[in-house]
Amino acid sequence: MSLSRFNALQNMESRTEPFSADFAEAKAEKIASYFGENVFNDDAMKKYLPENAYLSVKAAVQSGQKLTRDVADVIAKGMKSWSEEQGCTHFAHWFQPLTGKTAEKHDSFFTLTHDGRVIEEFTGSALVQQEPDGSSFPSGGMRSTFEARGYTVWDPSSPAFILAVGEGKTLCIPTIFVTYGGEAQDYKLPLLRSQSFLDKSAVPVAKMFDENVHKITATLGWEQEYFVVDDALFNARPDLAMTGRTLLGRPAAKHQQLEDHYFGSIPERVYAFMRDLETECYKLGIPVRTRHNEVAPSQYEVAPIFEEINVAIDHNQLLMDLMERVARRHKLRVLLHEKPFAGVNGSGKHNNWSLGTNTGVNLLSPGKNPGTNLRFLTFFVNTIAAVHQYADILRASIAHAGNDHRLGANEAPPAIISVFIGEALTNLLDQIANSQNQDGQEVKRVLDLIAKLPNLELDNTDRNRTSPFAFTGNKFEIRAVGSSQNCAGPMAVMNAMMGLQLTEFKADVDQLVAGGTTQDEAILTVLKAYIRKLKPICFEGNNYSDEWKAEAEKRGLNNFATTPEALDVLGKKLAQDLYGKSGVMNDVELEAYHAVQLHSYVTKLDIESKSLEELINSFVLPATLRYQKELADNVAALRAIDMLKGATLQLELLHRVSANMEVIHGGLQKLQVAYAKAHKAESLRAEADIFCHQVKPQMEAIREAADDLEAIVDDQYWPLVKYRELLFIR
Ligand code: ADP
Numbered sequence: 186m187s188l189s190r191f192n193a194l195q196n197m198e199s200r201t202e203p204f205s206a207d208f209a210e211a212k213a214e215k216i217a218s219y220f221g222e223n224v225f226n227d228d229a230m231k232k233y234l235p236e237n238a239y240l241s242v243k244a245a246v247q248s249g250q251k252l253t254r255d256v257a258d259v260i261a262k263g264m265k266s267w268s269e270e271q272g273c274t275h276f277a278h279w280f281q282p283l284t285g286k287t288a289e290k291h292d293s294f295f296t297l298t299h300d301g302r303v304i305e306e307f308t309g310s311a312l313v314q315q316e317p318d319g320s321s322f323p324s325g326g327m328r329s330t331f332e333a334r335g336y337t338v339w340d341p342s343s344p345a346f347i348l349a350v351g352e353g354k355t356l357c358i359p360t361i362f363v364t365y366g367g368e369a370q371d372y373k374l375p376l377l378r379s380q381s382f383l384d385k386s387a388v389p390v391a392k393m394f395d396e397n398v399h400k401i402t403a404t405l406g407w408e409q410e411y412f413v414v415d416d417a418l419f420n421a422r423p424d425l426a427m428t429g430r431t432l433l434g435r436p437a438a439k440h441q442q443l444e445d446h447y448f449g450s451i452p453e454r455v456y457a458f459m460r461d462l463e464t465e466c467y468k469l470g471i472p473v474r475t476r477h478n479e480v481a482p483s484q485y486e487v488a489p490i491f492e493e494i495n496v497a498i499d500h501n502q503l504l505m506d507l508m509e510r511v512a513r514r515h516k517l518r519v520l521l522h523e524k525p526f527a528g529v530n531g532s533g534k535h536n537n538w539s540l541g542t543n544t545g546v547n548l549l550s551p552g553k554n555p556g557t558n559l560r561f562l563t564f565f566v567n568t569i570a571a572v573h574q575y576a577d578i579l580r581a582s583i584a585h586a587g588n589d590h591r592l593g594a595n596e597a598p599p600a601i602i603s604v605f606i607g608e609a610l611t612n613l614l615d616q617i618a619n620s621q622n623q624d625g626q627e628v629k630r631v632l633d634l635i636a637k638l639p640n641l642e643l644d645n646t647d648r649n650r651t652s653p654f655a656f657t658g659n660k661f662e663i664r665a666v667g668s669s670q671n672c673a674g675p676m677a678v679m680n681a682m683m684g685l686q687l688t689e690f691k692a693d694v695d696q697l698v699a700g701g702t703t704q705d706e707a708i709l710t711v712l713k714a715y716i717r718k719l720k721p722i723c724f725e726g727n728n729y730s731d732e733w734k735a736e737a738e739k740r741g742l743n744n745f746a747t748t749p750e751a752l753d754v755l756g757k758k759l760a761q762d763l764y765g766k767s768g769v770m771n772d773v774e775l776e777a778y779h780a781v782q783l784h785s786y787v788t789k790l791d792i793e794s795k796s797l798e799e800l801i802n803s804f805v806l807p808a809t810l811r812y813q814k815e816l817a818d819n820v821a822a823l824r825a826i827d828m829l830k831g832a833t834l835q836l837e838l839l840h841r842v843s844a845n846m847e848v849i850h851g852g853l854q855k856l857q858v859a860y861a862k863a864h865k866a867e868s869l870r871a872e873a874d875i876f877c878h879q880v881k882p883q884m885e886a887i888r889e890a891a892d893d894l895e896a897i898v899d900d901q902y903w904p905l906v907k908y909r910e911l912l913f914i915r
């Protein structure tokens with residue numbers, strides 16, 4: 186049998202490698218003995234840099250101090266010695282363009298002098314800035330082709346690392362990616378700006394509680410979900426290869442309804458992959474900690490110990506790259522798409538976000554004593570207030586084609602942004618909102634109330650999994666982020682809106698204090714006023730229910746179900762306010778960012794619909810025609826011997842085949858009409874609308890018919906690897 190499906194299944198069966206737990210090359214040593222060995226971390230810097238250069242890097246990281254060219258030269262020299270000792274021959278500026286993936290352009294240390302001598306060099310200027318051209322990265326029209334240059338500039342706040350692929354080793358320098366004029370072309374620069382804005386706005390607020398605070402960083406712990414499938418089967422599914430998801434496929438009889446995969450024992454082959462992945466992560470200083478099976482068959486999760494937000498995001502980007510590489514060593518493929526399979530859960534990436542101080546305090550952690558409790562209440566209430574005001578921007582920051590399949594699909598957070606805080610805190614806020622201050626004892630009373638809170642971290646086990654934004658004891662968990670996404674988009678929004686909110690809060694408190702109120706009373710008065718306005722954004726019920734949709738509408742919360750709709754806010758004043766006032770993106774950058782996101786949406790749907798056409802024409806129809814002929818021959822043969830009465834089932838099947846073919850035929854024709862309209866659309870937004878409301882529904886109609894054909898066409902004829910094979914073969 187030469188069908189691609191059977192070839193793939195046979196390839197998989199006949200592999201000679203064991204692909205079991207033994208296959209892992211993972212180290213069996215204690216993790217601490219090699220953690221970070223491929224990172225130019227503090228220890229390496231101390232060893233390879235003179236003290237003044239070391240101190241300059243530290244100052245650059247801690248207070249954003251600029252590094253001079255001389256110091257850069259010294260640092261480059263140290264980095265080169267360190268990396269050459271580890272076997273590096275090349276260096277690369279590593280960056281995060283708006284494709285959402287990572288990018289790298291390698292150059293050798295080796296070079297020729299003007300008189301032809303061979304030398305190895307790495308100068309400060311090569312460390313600090315490179316010009317990778319990069320004219321083919323999405324720029325949203327910011328770089329016209331005649332000045333297409335893009336520049337990468339060193340981000341000293343994230344440590345350099347060595348990427349080892351077999352014997353080849355490259356020193357990678359985390360960088361931002363900007364235009365000639367310095368405009369952001371990537372995810373990292375806006376994130377760094379958001380972090381520094383947050384720091385500036387949050388420190389004065391934290392200082393009201395502790396004079397020793399002079400630096401605040403956002404912290405992030407992401408939880409990465411993913412699917413794993415066999416490499417041979419992956420290759421026999423052109424849709425997976427082209428789009429990252431299955432465009433066709435009838436859900437198997439058994440999928441996730443028995444819930445026997447979730448936290449189940451990890452299949453050995455996947456376990457071997459995980460251990461190798463973790464080893465690579467540890468060498469690169471990525472502190473992954475948790476691994477487990479997820480809800481859907483063949484779905485898994487990996488999560489780290491949280492880190493400072495910029496490094497955490499670099500680590501997640503690096504992890505996604507490593508996952509794909511390491512999986513292939515095991516003849517596996519990792520699917521990072523938000524919805525690779527219909528009928529089972531999709532994948533997300535919960536972003537656990539909080540704020541940490543230089544004094545080692547988590548500002549979202551309720552404490553034991555009264556002073557820390559007012560601090561907790563301040564940062565807690567201000568976060569909710571920020572989400573209330575800027576929910577639409579947060580929604581826009583997670584909008585992309587893949588996530589549309591997930592949000593609101595009764596398995597993942599809905600497209601309506603609301604905040605879940607749990608019963609204890611809901612009651613607390615209610616009591617504070619209603620409290621009075623006739624006796625001058627209000628502050629004390631409120632602090633006593635907080636002190637009586639149950640242990641939230643322990644008490645939150647039954648927390649509401651349907652909420653897109655939940656307080657989980659000492660951090661907020663943003664759950665609507667897509668699995669394939671760069672976290673920097675939504676995290677920059679979190680930082681920026683929190684910064685703006687805290688600035689407003691500080692001004693409100695200062696005003697009362699100037700009028701003679703004590704600081705604690707002023708803080709409580711302002712928080713009380715905020716709490717009274719926060720009701721609409723807080724929701725404790727089932728976010729999947731239809732009642733919530735109706736209720737949210739009454740509360741004035743938006744429900745942007747699709748990407749083009751969700752992105753519209755980026756062209757509005759609310760977005761200009763958030764991104765502009767925080768300095769995260771200027772109007773030009775914002776407009777370009779919006780255009781890139783829309784363009785990416787249109788392009789992805791274009792690729793998906795064209796891939797679907799190909800699948801239908803060259804896989805589904807040939808198999809169906811064969812089967813149809815067989816049925817027709819059978820009916821004709823029975824008629825010839827006057828036995829048509831015995832052909833009821835065959836005739837029924839023939840009708841079912843024909844009816845589905847009719848649907849497919851109609852769908853393909855409508856797709857052509859929609860493409861023609863899309864090509865003539867007067868704007869990118871209009872084009873996105875056509876893809877969203879005219880192309881997508883046709884794709885779904887075609888899929889439904891094709892999936893029904895899969896159910897009846899002879900299994901021996903069906904050329905596409907089936908769900909039960911993709912999802913259950915280990
Ligand atoms: P879950 O039950 O949702 O899986 P976990 O308790 O395992 O949650 O934690 C999820 C993530 O939250 C981990 O990556 C963890 O490091 C992170 N996390 C814990 N505390 C903080 C914090 N203060 N800031 C940011 N992330 C945090």
Ligand code: MG
Binds near residue numbers: 408535662
């Ligand atoms: Mg979680």
